Amino acid sequence: MxxxxxxxxxxxxxxxxxxxxxxxxxxxxxxxxxxxxxxxxxxxxxxxxxxxxxxxxxxxxxxxxxxxxxxxxxxxxxxxxxxxxxxxxxxxxxxxxxxxxxAEYLFYPFCETRTVGELLAFHTEERRDAMLTYVVDLYADDLGAAPNAVSLDNAFLDRSGYYALARPDGTPDNHPKERQLDFFGGLRWRFEEHVPAARRKIDRISLFRAKPGLRMRDDHTFTDEEYNTYACPWHHNITASICSFRTAKALKSNPGSRDSIASFKWHNSAPFEWHSRQLLDLGLMEPGQWF
CATH class of the missing domain: 3.40.50 (Rossmann fold)
Known part of the structure; x- marks a missing residue:
């Protein structure tokens, strides 16, 4: 249609x-x-x-x-x-x-054997209306063979270099927001000189339940602050990953960065296995109480 x-x-x-x-x-x-x-x-x-x-x-x-x-x-x-x-x-x-x-692909714990409907049913039972996702940058290992930086057969990711900072509430004292963090890493961290500061975060609220009056803002957060939290107050919740070629594509197509990047690989690059187990082992998503 x-x-x-x-x-x-x-x-x-x-x-x-x-x-x-x-x-x-x-x-x-x-x-x-x-x-x-x-x-x-x-x-x-x-x-x-x-x-x-x-x-x-x-x-x-x-x-x-x-x-x-x-x-x-x-x-x-x-x-x-x-x-x-x-x-x-x-x-x-x-x-x-x-x-x-x-060129972005959602992965969540046990996605090889469980549907997204099962994931969201469990998340709903935990009284959650949104789920934090991390954008995990993918990139081709050989930019000569894949000048747009996209290769499904030879995709790599960073296995380390991720970190989080407290998210300030915007008041004069800049108190941290409750259960909210700004996450960084991947290509936006390694090539930050080519990425505007406002676009360096790798966290998104990509899975969410619609309700009247809710609005998504331009930084992938929502007008309801509870939607922007990584967990409920009483225990950890499920998180997911979006494995994405988007940043690599942008860095290789932007005139200001494409000629200065010969390769995205470094000593902490690893082949992407296209399996949730790898992302769980690297700490790039969590199963919470879902086993």
């Missing part, structure tokens, strides 16, 4: 948005669109919505796949992601939503 605009989608998709969880994929370029959509289908999302420019092609088997919807949408305008997400939040109260970009 294809919609000609965001407004068309919102006005005509009441039945579609009643089936969750729903993945919202923001397509910025033509790289790995189909693999991104298929990956999230296989995780068990009932509906996968691709927001993408009308000029982009989509493989027929994916376009005609049950549960995959296409919305013609311009991702170049400012605030494109949050505008689309906030429109869906208004249209689908009570539904669990997920948002990411193309």
């Amino acid at each position: 294809q919609y000609r605009s965001l407004d068309h989608f919102i006005s005509d998709s009441k039945a579609v948005l009643s089936k969750g969880p729903i993945a919202l994929i923001m397509v910025e370029d033509a790289i790995e669109i189909e693999t991104t959509l298929r990956h999230h289908q296989q995780l068990g999302f009932a509906t996968v919505v691709a927001f993408m420019p009308a000029s982009f092609a989509l493989a027929r088997d994916v376009a005609e796949s049950k549960g995959v919807l296409r919305v013609d949408y311009d991702m170049d305008r400012e605030g494109a992601l949050e505008n689309a997400v906030n429109a869906v939040i208004e249209a689908a109260p009570g539904q669990w939503l997920y948002a990411c970009y193309n």
Whole structure:
């Protein structure tokens, strides 16, 4: 099913948005669109919505796949992601939503044997309406063979170099916010001279339950501060990872950085195994009380 605009989608998709969880994929370029959509289908999302420019092609088997919807949408305008997400939040109260970009792949504990619906059912039982996700940068090992820095067969990640800082509350005394942290690491940390300070964090609230009045802000946090917490007050909760080529793509396409980066590999690079066990072992997500 294809919609000609965001407004068309919102006005005509009441039945579609009643089936969750729903993945919202923001397509910025033509790289790995189909693999991104298929990956999230296989995780068990009932509906996968691709927001993408009308000029982009989509493989027929994916376009005609049950549960995959296409919305013609311009991702170049400012605030494109949050505008689309906030429109869906208004249209689908009570539904669990997920948002990411193309060439990004969600992993959560035990995702090889458990669906995203099972994950969110458990999270809901723990009285949580949002889940913290870490963006784990992926990059090709050989930029000569993969000049756009994307290679599914030879993807690498950083196995260390991640850290967290207290998130200030913005008052004159800058007290830390309760159960909120800013997380850093990966390519945005190693090549921070090429990344604006406001874009260096690697934490997102990518899985969340829509409710009236909720809004996503431009830093992937929400207007309800409880949504931005990493855990409830009484114990640790599940966290997930978004394994993403997005930063590597940007660093190799930006004129200010592409010529100064010959390789993303360093002594703490490791081949990405495309398995949740590796991410759990590296501490890049936690199972909480879910065993």
